[in-house]
Amino acid sequence: MIRDLRTDHHNILRVLRLMKRSLSNFDGKLDSEKFERVRECIKYLCEYPDRVHHPREDMMFEMLLNREPKVEDQVGNLHQEHIDLFIRSRQLLDSLESAESGKSDTIDALHQQAHEYSNMQISHMRHEELAVFPLIEHKLTLNDWKAIIAQAPSDKDPVFSEKPLKKGSSGYLLLKKYFYSERIS
Numbered sequence: 324m325i326r327d328l329r330t331d332h333h334n335i336l337r338v339l340r341l342m343k344r345s346l347s348n349f350d351g352k353l354d355s356e357k358f359e360r361v362r363e364c365i366k367y368l369c370e371y372p373d374r375v376h377h378p379r380e381d382m383m384f385e386m387l388l389n390r391e392p393k394v395e396d397q398v399g400n401l402h403q404e405h406i407d408l409f410i411r412s413r414q415l416l417d418s419l420e421s422a423e424s425g426k427s428d429t430i431d432a433l434h435q436q437a438h439e440y441s442n443m444q445i446s447h448m449r450h451e452e453l454a455v456f457p458l459i460e461h462k463l464t465l466n467d468w469k470a471i472i473a474q475a476p477s478d479k480d481p482v483f484s485e486k487p488l489k490k491g492s493s494g495y496l497l498l499k500k501y502f503y504s505e506r507i508s
């Protein structure tokens with residue numbers, strides 16, 4: 324499961340990079356495909372981490388703290404950060420809708436929020452990978468893992484799990500086209 328979570332982090336980073344690159348020259352006049360691609364990036368960031376990735380992690384953090392309460396400081400506020408990241412991702416989606424108007428203050432707000440969200444997400448994932456995942460790998464037992472796997476959400480990543488893409492797959496078509504264009508058949 325830790326390997327899957329690291330893969331998720333890698334994919335979240337790819338989506339963050341694409342969002343930032345797509346917004347880098349955004350002045351309210353993005354062509355519609357680019358704009359829709361940014362929308363898909365933010366929708367992905369609202370959906371998959373909150374519905375699957377973060378709940379899996381929260382279960383692991385809880386299990387770790389049950390086993391080893393003294394590592395509480397090292398785990399820190401990761402659970403609260405999951406909530407904050409979700410709230411911020413929804414705000415980002417709202418800001419994108421507002422920026423469609425092309426007004427400069429809404430565009431500035433979108434840039435600022437995208438920048439802050441991205442930095443927060445990156446430092447959150449770095450903390451998990453460097454400080455907390457190694458503790459989890461070290462401390463959790465086979466039975467702990469069985470209990471987590473039995474309850475954790477098992478949904479697949481809606482963008483990165485389908486390889487190669489098939490005709491007729493629904494949702495996130497622009498992101499799939501961007502990341503796997505050569506594989507669409």
Ligand SMILES: [Fe+2]
Nearest residue numbers: 377380405451
């Ligand atoms: Fe997390």
Ligand SMILES: [Fe+2]
Nearest residue numbers: 376380448451
């Ligand atoms: Fe994570």
